[in-house]
Amino acid sequence: MHPAVDVTAPGRATRSTWIALAVLMLPVLLVSVDNTVLAFALPVISEALAPSGQQLLWIVDIYSLVLAGLLVPMGALGDRFGRRRLLLIGSAGFAAVSALAALSPDAPTLIAARALMGLFGAVLMPATLSLIRNLFEDPSQRRTAIAIWAAAFSGGAALGPIVGGFLLEHFAWGSVFLLAVPVMLPLLILGPILLPESRDPAPGPLDPLSVLLVLATMTPLVLAIKTAASSGASLLVVGCLLVAVVAGVLFVRRQLARPVPMLDVSLFTRPAFTGAVLANLLSVFSLVGFLYFLSQHLQLVSGRSPIEAGLVLVPGLVVTIAAGLVVVRIVRHVPAHIVITCALALNAIAFTLVALTGSWGSDLVLLAAFCLLGAGIGAAETLSNDLILAAVPAQKAGAASAISETAYETGAVLGTAVLGSLLNAAYRHQVELPAGLTDAHQEAASETLGGAASVAGALPEAVAGPLLESARTAFDSGVQVTSSIGAILMVLAAILAHRTLRQAG
Numbered sequence: 491m492h493p494a495v496d497v498t499a500p501g502r503a504t505r506s507t508w509i510a511l512a513v514l515m516l517p518v519l520l521v522s523v524d525n526t527v528l529a530f531a532l533p534v535i536s537e538a539l540a541p542s543g544q545q546l547l548w549i550v551d552i553y554s555l556v557l558a559g560l561l562v563p564m565g566a567l568g569d570r571f572g573r574r575r576l577l578l579i580g581s582a583g584f585a586a587v588s589a590l591a592a593l594s595p596d597a598p599t600l601i602a603a604r605a606l607m608g609l610f611g612a613v614l615m616p617a618t619l620s621l622i623r624n625l626f627e628d629p630s631q632r633r634t635a636i637a638i639w640a641a642a643f644s645g646g647a648a649l650g651p652i653v654g655g656f657l658l659e660h661f662a663w664g665s666v667f668l669l670a671v672p673v674m675l676p677l678l679i680l681g682p683i684l685l686p687e688s689r690d691p692a693p694g695p696l697d698p699l700s701v702l703l704v705l706a707t708m709t710p711l712v713l714a715i716k717t718a719a720s721s722g723a724s725l726l727v728v729g730c731l732l733v734a735v736v737a738g739v740l741f742v743r744r745q746l747a748r749p750v751p752m753l754d755v756s757l758f759t760r761p762a763f764t765g766a767v768l769a770n771l772l773s774v775f776s777l778v779g780f781l782y783f784l785s786q787h788l789q790l791v792s793g794r795s796p797i798e799a800g801l802v803l804v805p806g807l808v809v810t811i812a813a814g815l816v817v818v819r820i821v822r823h824v825p826a827h828i829v830i831t832c833a834l835a836l837n838a839i840a841f842t843l844v845a846l847t848g849s850w851g852s853d854l855v856l857l858a859a860f861c862l863l864g865a866g867i868g869a870a871e872t873l874s875n876d877l878i879l880a881a882v883p884a885q886k887a888g889a890a891s892a893i894s895e896t897a898y899e900t901g902a903v904l905g906t907a908v909l910g911s912l913l914n915a916a917y918r919h920q921v922e923l924p925a926g927l928t929d930a931h932q933e934a935a936s937e938t939l940g941g942a943a944s945v946a947g948a949l950p951e952a953v954a955g956p957l958l959e960s961a962r963t964a965f966d967s968g969v970q971v972t973s974s975i976g977a978i979l980m981v982l983a984a985i986l987a988h989r990t991l992r993q994a995g
Contacts, residue, residue: 510684522646527654534663541597556608559709563701565616565892570693573617580614585674592664619891624688637814640871652800700752706737765990766877771901772983773870778905806860813868827991836866838980845973916968939965
C-alpha cells in the first residue's frame with residue numbers, strides 16, 4: 491500500500507500530513523500516561539496480587555529500567571530498518587503485553603509484562619519523533635508539530651492521575667493497562683495508510699556490542715538512582731554507578747572509533763545540542779518532581795479523591811499545551827535561547843511560589859504554581875526537542891530522537907528520585923509520632939505521609955488525629971525544602987541554557 495505522504499517531497503505539509511501527526515500522537519499519549527497512571531493503581535494491585543515489598547518496587551521500576559536502556563539502540567534500528575515498521579511493531583506489541591498485564595494472575599507475571607511494555611515502548615517512541623522530523627520539512631511547521639508532540643508527552647503525564655482516578659473508581663485495576671488496546675487500534679489501522687516509511691539510506695553495519703554497552707550504561711544508572719532514592723547509599727548503588735561509568739566510557743570510545751557509529755556522540759561537542767538535551771531533561775525533571783508532591787498533597791493533605799485531585803491538574807495541563815503552541819509564534823521574533831531561558835525561569839518561579847507559601851498555601855496557590863510550571867514546560871520542551879532534531883540530518887533522526895527521549899526518561903527518573911527522596915527525608919526528620927503506636931505502625935508512619943494516613947485509618951480518633959496533623963505538617967515542611975531546592979536547580983538550568991544555546995539563535 492502506498493503511503494499518502496511522500497517523505498522526500500519538499501515544501502509545506504499537506505492536510506494528510508497533519509492527520510498523520512494526529513495518529514502519531516496516540517502512542518505518545520499512551521506511553522506518557524502509563525508513566526504516572528500506575529501510581530494510582532498500586533494500592534488496588536497490592537490488595538489483588540499480594541506482592542512482596544520488593545515485587546511491588548519491581549512492578550514500578552522494571553518499565554523505566556528497560557525503556558531507558560533500549561531507547562538509543564531502538565532509535566538506531568529505526569534508522570536502519572524503517573521507522574514506520576518499528577512504530578507499528580512496537581505499538582502492536584505494547585497493546586498485546588498491556589492486555590497481558592491487565593490479566594496477570596500474580597506479581598511475577600505482572601513484572602514480566604511491565605518489562606515487555608518497556609521493550610515495546612522503546613521500540614515505538616523514537617519512531618514517533620523521528621517520523622515528525624521527516625514529515626515536516628518546513629522549520630515553522632516542524633516546531634508546531636513538535637509542540638503538539640511535546641504537549642502529548644508532558645500533558646500525558648498530567649493526564650495519568652485523571653485517567654487513573656476515573657478508571658479505578660469505575661473498573662478493576664487491570665483497566666489502567668487495557669486502555670492501551672483501544673488507543674493503539676487506530677494507529678495500527680491508519681498507520682500503514684497515512685505514515686510514510688523512512689530510513690537512513692546509508693546505514694552502518696549492525697553493532698551488537700554497542701547495544702550491550704548502552705544497556706550496561708543506562709540500566710544500572712537508572713537502577714542506582716532509584717535504589718539510592720528509596721534506601722540511600724549502598725554497595726549496590728556504588729556498584730551500579732561503576733558499571734554505568736565504565737560501560738559509558740567504553741561506549742563513547744567505541745562510537746568515536748567507528749566510521750559509522752550507532753550514535754554520533756560528537757554531537758555533544760556542540761554546546762547548543764548539549765544545552766538543548768539538558769533543557770529537555772531538566773524540564774521533565776521539574777514536571778515529574780512537582781507532580782510527585784502535588785498529587786500527594788491534594789489527596790492526603792487536602793483530602794480530595796483521586797479524580798478530584800486529577801481535575802485540579804487540568805488547568806496546568808491546558809496551559810502546558812497552549813504554551814507549546816504559542817511558543818512557535820514567539821520564537822519567530824525572539825531568539826530560541828532567550829525563550830528557553832525564560833521558560834526555565836518560570837519553572838523556578840513556580841517552585842519559589844510553593845516554597846514561600848508553605849503550609850498556609852491553598853490548593854489555588856498550588857494550581858497557580860502548576861500553571862506557571864506548565865507554561866515553562868510547554869515552551870522549553872517544544873524548543874529543546876526542535877533544536878535536538880534540527881542538529882542532525884533527517885536520515886539520522888531516529889538516533890537524535892532517542893537522545894531526546896532518553897533525556898526525558900532520565901529526567902523523569904531523577905525528578906522522582908532526587909526531589910522525592912529529599913521530600914521523604916525532610917518528612918522523616920520533621921514528623922512527630924504520638925505515644926502508643928506499635929513498632930510496625932511507627933515504622934510505616936515515619937516513612938511517608940501515605941504510610942501515616944494508612945496507619946491512622948486503623949487507630950482511634952484520639953491517636954489518629956494528632957498523628958495526621960503531625961504528618962501533614964511534616965509533609966508540607968518537606969515540600970518547602972524540596973521546592974526551595976527545585977527553584978535553585980531551575981535558576982541554574984536557566985543560566986546554563988542561556989550560555990549554551992546562544993548558537994541556536
